[in-house]
Amino acid sequence: MMLITKSRLLLTISIFLVAAFVSCDGLEEVKITYTEANAIYGDLEAIRNTPLNAAPRSISNAGKIFMTDQILLIGEESEGIHVYDNSDPSLPTPILFMQIPRNREFFISEDFIYAESVYDMLKIDFSDPQNPRINTRIPFAFGEELTNGQGETLIGFNYELVTREIDKEDDLFNYLSLNDNFAYYDFSQRLIPPSAVPASFSGSSGGQIGSINKIAVQDGHLYTVSRSQLSVYQTAPFTQLMRENVGSNLETVYPFNNRLFIGTNNSVEIFNVEDPAQPQYESSYWHATSCDPVLPVSEETAYATLRTGDFAACPGDINALIVLGLSHQRGDVREIQEIPMESPYGLTMIDNLLYVGEGENGLKIFDAASEQNLRLIKHDKNIKAYDVLPHPSRANYLLVAGPTGLVQYKLSDDQYLPLSTISF
Amino acid sequence: MRKNYLAILLASLCLNSIHAQRHVKEADLLYMDDGSLYVGTILNRSVEKNFLLNTGDTINVDPFEIHKRRRLVNVTMHRRGKFHFRRGQFVYIYSGGGGDGTSGTSMIAGVLGNRFSKRLSAGLGVSLDYYTETVAGFWVEHAFTTPFGYGRLYLTDTKTRLYFDARLGYALQRSSFFTEDHSNGVNIQPGLGIHFASRNKVKFHLNMAGNWQYVTANSVDPGFFGSGPVELDYSIWQSQVIFTFGIEAW
Numbered sequence: 001m002m003l004i005t006k007s008r009l010l011l012t013i014s015i016f017l018v019a020a021f022v023s024c025d026g027l028e029e030v031k032i033t034y035t036e037a038n039a040i041y042g043d044l045e046a047i048r049n050t051p052l053n054a055a056p057r058s059i060s061n062a063g064k065i066f067m068t069d070q071i072l073l074i075g076e077e078s079e080g081i082h083v084y085d086n087s088d089p090s091l092p093t094p095i096l097f098m099q100i101p102r103n104r105e106f107f108i109s110e111d112f113i114y115a116e117s118v119y120d121m122l123k124i125d126f127s128d129p130q131n132p133r134i135n136t137r138i139p140f141a142f143g144e145e146l147t148n149g150q151g152e153t154l155i156g157f158n159y160e161l162v163t164r165e166i167d168k169e170d171d172l173f174n175y176l177s178l179n180d181n182f183a184y185y186d187f188s189q190r191l192i193p194p195s196a197v198p199a200s201f202s203g204s205s206g207g208q209i210g211s212i213n214k215i216a217v218q219d220g221h222l223y224t225v226s227r228s229q230l231s232v233y234q235t236a237p238f239t240q241l242m243r244e245n246v247g248s249n250l251e252t253v254y255p256f257n258n259r260l261f262i263g264t265n266n267s268v269e270i271f272n273v274e275d276p277a278q279p280q281y282e283s284s285y286w287h288a289t290s291c292d293p294v295l296p297v298s299e300e301t302a303y304a305t306l307r308t309g310d311f312a313a314c315p316g317d318i319n320a321l322i323v324l325g326l327s328h329q330r331g332d333v334r335e336i337q338e339i340p341m342e343s344p345y346g347l348t349m350i351d352n353l354l355y356v357g358e359g360e361n362g363l364k365i366f367d368a369a370s371e372q373n374l375r376l377i378k379h380d381k382n383i384k385a386y387d388v389l390p391h392p393s394r395a396n397y398l399l400v401a402g403p404t405g406l407v408q409y410k411l412s413d414d415q416y417l418p419l420s421t422i423s424f
Numbered sequence: 425m426r427k428n429y430l431a432i433l434l435a436s437l438c439l440n441s442i443h444a445q446r447h448v449k450e451a452d453l454l455y456m457d458d459g460s461l462y463v464g465t466i467l468n469r470s471v472e473k474n475f476l477l478n479t480g481d482t483i484n485v486d487p488f489e490i491h492k493r494r495r496l497v498n499v500t501m502h503r504r505g506k507f508h509f510r511r512g513q514f515v516y517i518y519s520g521g522g523g524d525g526t527s528g529t530s531m532i533a534g535v536l537g538n539r540f541s542k543r544l545s546a547g548l549g550v551s552l553d554y555y556t557e558t559v560a561g562f563w564v565e566h567a568f569t570t571p572f573g574y575g576r577l578y579l580t581d582t583k584t585r586l587y588f589d590a591r592l593g594y595a596l597q598r599s600s601f602f603t604e605d606h607s608n609g610v611n612i613q614p615g616l617g618i619h620f621a622s623r624n625k626v627k628f629h630l631n632m633a634g635n636w637q638y639v640t641a642n643s644v645d646p647g648f649f650g651s652g653p654v655e656l657d658y659s660i661w662q663s664q665v666i667f668t669f670g671i672e673a674w
Contacts, residue, residue: 027638
């Protein structure tokens with residue numbers, strides 16, 4: 001009896017100790033970091049009636065870049081496109097600013113600029129760079145307008161990275177995914193979202209297509225990707241042919257011969273576009289979650305960069321250059337080579353050389369003579385590059401979009417000499 | 425071999441005569457072919473056919489009717505020949521878990537210990553633990569390999585013994601594809617259990633415990649419904665009532 005009494009005493013003391021220990025709330029802490037999106041409402045008609053051409057202005061938040069023989073176009077994120085006379089690459093001169101509200105992505109094909117503006121898709125006649133004009137507007141190409149209780153039209157979101165302390169029991173997941181976020185979800189899935197790369201090349205009149213595009217043109221057809229939808233347009237007459245959900249977290253689109261390569265944050269999706277108006281799913285290559293521009297270089301080979309570390313856009317922990325082998329047989333995509341990288345962004349092929357922008361970590365050049373066996377031949381840490389593109393007509397000129405701006409280089413004695421810089 | 429079994433002095437007489445627990449420092453158990461059991465002490469190993477037993481007294485046992493013999497040291501005998509060890513080393517393996525709609529705990533553990541007295545046992549163990557938890561509505565998972573110290577205090581001395589036990593360990597994080605990026609942390613597991621007597625060296629346990637695991641972690645949800653990534657940094661006590669089933673041997 002004595003034995004049990006002592007034991008019970010010990011048991012009681014132990015339970016009290018544990019309870020006191022566990023009730024120390026000060027030991028618990030939960031912090032959450034997320035991108036808070038605050039809705040922007042506006043007058044859609046006023047937006048549509050915004051005059052296209054305006055006086056040149058300085059670049060503050062560069063986006064897409066397109067190069068022709070004489071003209072340089074630099075996107076101003078969410079506001080429009082700067083037009084420069086680049087006939088002398090050492091002295092690019094601003095011509096005008098095209099006001100395209102909420103525009104992020106554009107592509108040029110045969111003297112026409114194809115650009116998105118909130119819910120609409122625009123075809124802009126650019127045959128006279130001094131006086132571009134809207135040729136065709138396809139209203140609500142990305143979906144019907146969303147309005148709030150006051151009848152105001154949702155035209156976009158402001159994003160802010162927020163970190164705050166919360167209670168472990170707060171059901172923030174449901175708050176973020178349900179409640180009042182349907183409009184955000186709907187809007188963000190259908191409309192073209194911000195790019196994960198600060199500044200990158202859309203393409204050039206030399207036939208080059210950027211590897212980080214959400215809009216691309218091939219064989220008289222225009223392809224756009226939003227987060228979940230693939231849209232197909234006929235360029236002449238400019239009409240929308242289809243708009244379909246084809247996945248989630250779509251990031252880039254790249255047409256190549258009879259295929260359309262769509263990079264998502266965890267896969268490369270390949271569509272057959274033998275009928276360019278009706279893309280047919282062909283195969284997928286799955287990879288770790290990351291930002292992944294895709295650059296097909298032949299019927300047998302494509303390159304993709306996987307980049308993480310930028311929390312808001314590219315969470316994860318992998319940075320690599322992947323060589324993918326493509327088979328003519330449906331469904332066969334295999335990884336052939338994985339090369340560790342530091343922070344790979346855009347990539348481009350110039351002759352037999354593969355250029356990969358490493359952002360603040362420089363520019364890497366690979367020998368791709370054997371396209372499925374890449375070999376690093378140069379790592380220039382002085383050229384900070386998000387994306388690289390050859391000049392459309394000057395073989396020894398290289399354009400680099402980097403953290404400090406757009407730099408045009410001239411290759412001389414195996415050295416890249418900067419000719420001009422447009423800062424942004 | 426049977427010829428080696430000779431006479432047995434019955435310390436507690438036969439099985440049916442045992443009505444309550446009693447401490448036996450040394451005992452021989454004779455399991456007979458007819459299912460009966462004798463508990464006592466072998467007096468004589470030289471007689472070939474008859475065994476001299478003592479029941480106060482001494483009885484004879486036919487060696488050819490003995491099915492199995494077991495020698496026990498320091499046990500508490502109960503009815504039907506079931507017993508608990510009072511001293512000696514033991515191996516204790518247990519597994520179980522618990523959960524509700526928002527969290528879950530599962531584990532398998534092994535302890536190598538020693539019975540220091542009939543009331544107190546202690547040892548060292550290692551456990552593989554897996555946790556799921558909901559933090560701010562986000563589903564997170566953690567895995568650990570936990571070395572721990574273990575103690576057990578018996579509250580009763582009956583055939584089915586009630587005890588209080590506890591483990592205190594330092595959980596070492598294990599990474600897998602499913603788990604978050606998490607740290608090592610303290611693990612505490614006080615519990616109440618019952619220990620069933622048996623007629624052999626293998627005995628069963630049922631236990632109900634509270635399990636507390638401290639974890640610091642970073643979890644990034646890559647984005648749901650297009651909202652973009654959400655990062656959680658948290659330090660929490662992951663607590664759960666768990667139920668375990670255990671086997672103890674030796």
